[in-house]
Amino acid sequence: MKYCSEKDIYNFFAIINDAKINYILLRNIDNELPEKLQLNKDIDLLVNEIDADKFQNLLVKNGWKQKKHPLGHFPFLYGIKPFQFYFKNGIHLDICYQLSCRSLNKGEWFPLDMVIQEDLWKNKIEIADKPWKYRLTYEDEFVHLITRCVFDKKTFNKGYTDRLEELLVLINKETVYHKFEVIFFKFSKIIFEMIEKKEYENIITNYLQYKNY
Known part of the structure; x- marks a missing residue:
């Protein structure tokens, strides 16, 4: 089994931390990050929409390439900002700007209630012992x-x-x-x-x- 470069993962988070991007790491199932992330698997981030342009420009400046999101063909409802997908050196970034879920009807994406969205940013936890800076x-x-x-x-x-x-x-x-x-x-x-x-x-x-x- 091949894993993503731990150094590359640390470098990515160092870049967005130094730029003071307002983000939250959404998931780390099975504690894959930072040592055991399989090649071509995703890092799932929630980025504050206010920082969207700054974040995207930062990625491009540092050699990340954007490609079509695998689930981006489903409609995004209620003004939700579409997901974005970036890759570099076998690492993929799955970026969302609001917590959302899919309709059980036709798979449309819609945001969770605003109370939940506001709490995410108000109560996010800052951590010091991981390369990422914030968690839910x-x-x-x-x-x-x-x-x-x-x-x-x-x-x-x-x-x-x-x-x-x-x-x-x-x-x-x-x-x-x-x-x-x-x-x-x-x-x-x-x-x-x-x-x-x-x-x-x-x-x-x-x-x-x-x-x-």
Whole structure:
């Protein structure tokens, strides 16, 4: 198995940190970063839309090339800024400017509730022992992973369930539940109970069949 250059990963984050780009690392499933990121796998970043032009110019200046996003052919609704995809030396950057998820209808992309979007930036966690500078709070990461599994991936794979179980003992459950309510509405209590019971294989089917919104 071939891995991306750890040095290249450190260099990338050093560049955007020095430029004071307002960003958050969205995921690090299976702790792949920085030593075990497989060649041609993505680094998933949320970049504040205010810094979009500055960030894009910085990438081009440092030799990153843009290519068509693999999921960019689905419509982006409610003014959401389309995702972007950059690559260099076998490393791919998957960039979004709002947390979003796909419609279960025709795969359209739409942003999560504004309360969630505002909290992401207000409560982001600054860290000092990793090359990336910012991460989501445990609560926001938990919400993000659940919505990604339900709407985008349409499955709960082991990397995600392992991380969800780690987060479950760290989160403020009341905070998560309130955020679930603007996504899953009256299904929020059910999905939370199913996660606690590790009934991952039934979540999506039950959600699709749920009628009591």
